[in-house]
Amino acid sequence: MPIPQPIANQQTVGNIGMFYVCYRLSRLGWNVMPTARNAKGIDIVIYSQDAARKYTIQVKTLSKGSPVPMSNKLDHLFADFVVVCRHVIRETPECFVLTPDEVRRLIHRGEKNGKISYWLQPRDYATDEFREKWERIGSGL
Template sequence: MQAKLDPHVIGNVGLYYCCYRLSLLGWNVMPTTRNARGVDIIAYNASGSTFIRVQLKALSKRSAVPLGSSLNKIAGDFWVIVNNVVTEPSAFVLLPSEVKQRAGCNEKDGQVSYWLDPPRYDQEAFRDAWHRIGSGQA
């Protein structure tokens, strides 16, 4: 039985899994400072002519992705959600606009929170859809 991992470790596993997958596509990948506001990964193609910014959410199991109190913080060119990072990582590649369109909202005691439920991101169109990002070979 797997011991429960610290959320920072789960985040790192997801981050480096995503970096690995992007590297296989030919991107030069640079993780940003952990827990900094903004994107988690910056990557550029082989010629240095194209840059992409990736926001990553790593989860230990198939669960909802917390998005915070505002959808204005959804940044980057792509969003990658990696769940089951310890056992069998599954990655879902979405555009920020798709995350916003699919976000659920809850209000309790005047506090608003947004999230992305698994049925809203765990779809064949997004599953391992690294082709949406494209190749870094050009």
């Protein structure tokens, strides 16, 4: 397997994750629409072929297997699903499908120099419960 080249910047890493998740959802039969890159909380809107089901997706992308930074507030967790897409510099990234309630339950709160931050640790999200569990979203057919 060829050694991947370094990714230029965090925006490129984010794009890889978002478009990889779009690809996976499209393969499941969903009509997939990425949002504007500066939309708060929602990265992808999907709807079924018969337009009877609609969901919103928030994508958290990582180039490695590190913790997921979740900002200093949790007010942005309002999508129907949160997909953590990690190792995006590999040929096949790894995805974890969670609900916002699961993220809130698993989140780690940190405080340093009076500043609060939230993280999702790999030991909490990178489990078989969430790994490649696209069936939690279901088929768009």
